[in-house]
Amino acid sequence: MCGIVAYNGIRQTVPILIDSLKRLEYRGYDSAGIAVFNGNAVEVHKDKGRIVDLEKILPAISGTIGIGHTRWATQGRPNKVNAHPHTSGRIAVVHNGIIENYQQLRDWLTKSGYVFISETDTEVLAHLINHYYDNNLTDAVMTALKDIKGSYAVAVICGSELVAARKDSPLVIGIGEGENFVASDIPAILNYTRKVIFLDDLEVASIAQDHVSIFDTHKNAVQKTIHLIDLDIRDAEKSGYEHFMLKEIHEQPRAFHETLAGRISELEGIIKLDGLNLTEDEIKNMSRINMIACGTSFNAGLLGKYLFEQSTYTHIDVEIASEFRYAHSSPGSLVIVISQSGETADTLAALREAKSSGCMTLAITNVMGSTITREVDSVVYTRSGPEIGVAATKTFISQLCVLYLLSLYFGKVQGKINSDRMKRMLASLKQIPAQMTRILNNKELIKNYAQKFASSNDFFFIGRTFNYPIALEGALKLKEISYIHAEGYPAGELKHGPLALITKDVPVIAIATKGATYDKMVNNVKEVKARDAYVLAIADEKDNEIEKYVDAVIRVPATEEMFSPMLSTVVVQLISYYIAKARNCPIDQPRNLAKSVTVE
């Protein structure tokens, strides 16, 4: 989605803005622009297309204060006029979010004599700030924002003043020496500083070269904590891989290991989850659990449902966040929200709905300080490091890791998992990173199969129980990055309709690892083979039966039935990646998609 950067300091701002914007490219965008105060006036340069295209049209500009933006069109087409920054008089604005009452404000401002040139809601904000401006930018921004309904993260310059504010859209302030930064996403400024202030909703920051003042809505000064960000800049670089996605797939053993680290003792059969603020009594008496998420995080939640039901024998609901917010949630139940970014607007809205209904809330997320983490009762972090590719990979694996830990922990507290079983499960879980590495070492074989499918138009991924969410995830990955139509199905459901689509031209990936439903899965494989589909099975290393029924097999190490989804995940990710690569698709930034979806 849209990205914001801003700078006020002692250095030339243009190279810093451009470098920081490039670090936000992964979020997805269709146009980009900057505004710089050159000592006399604000110069604005923007265009449709990529940041490298913007760089080509930039004249030499001298100035040490500026704002920059990558736009992902919501209100108004992706073109030069609609690109940010937007200006009004001496004011220049970049904005993420949606101004819901923009039409009323636009009508009112038009009557007051302001002329609109774009189709965007952001231009309203520029004129509104100009309207209220009386030699104090902070006051003008504060007054203008009081008129706004909707969500925003904004950075505004007027002469040598820089002001930033947020509501329901992320924004951080980077603290440097004689220079300060603003960004919608930490990786944008990691090259310059690791000290950040997380702005909270409705706060407004005045950012000078050597100090930052933050105010609440009544203009009272707010004291904020400066956080030291412990991220490696290399996490936000490709480090020799052709795509971030491939790098992040390879980082999964480490991400999984980091997510487990310090949280388990397999010798004692103990799980300790930092950040889980639920008492044992609350867990014992838990009557209802809802998992809520979108996209890949939803697929993790669906697997979470199977895991919790297996460990606690309790029924779990899992729901798409954008639908849950209209559903009834019962007070006293636990709502688990899963979100890699911690900023997804649909998930945030569902969380707020759940809180207002009196539910206990727990988040599984990867981003410290993100909005969701600040609104829930408990947070258990995944520790994947920043994920840059739009297609979620390593964060999915870490989400699964946390769901395994939570479900086993709940089962133990509720007395449904004994100590011996716990020790056995934890010992198996510890093997997973090494087993993933074995699959990664076999990627040439997966690549060869994937290349066979590069010209297919339709695809099916099928699985049962624990493997069904991975079938969904495989199909989602393939759709996102290769633009091939793909369906993920519970294998038993094919005969109720989708079997009509199976022909020799529709490859089927059958996730057929050993487990309670293996025999039924084999029957489903026979059904699709009988319709001439090419079937590629993902099966255990020791399974000598499956090859009789399928065209090809990719092997994964044998593990506990409930842990095998993590290994199959690596295979479906690599299949999707290599198909997209063979089709020459822009893998890290697929069309129409954004990394963090901050609009509903």
Ligand code: AGP
């Ligand atoms: C995953 O590959 C997608 N890009 C997308 O489905 C994503 O999982 C979804 O938007 C939810 O994001 P979140 O985990 O940051 O909330």
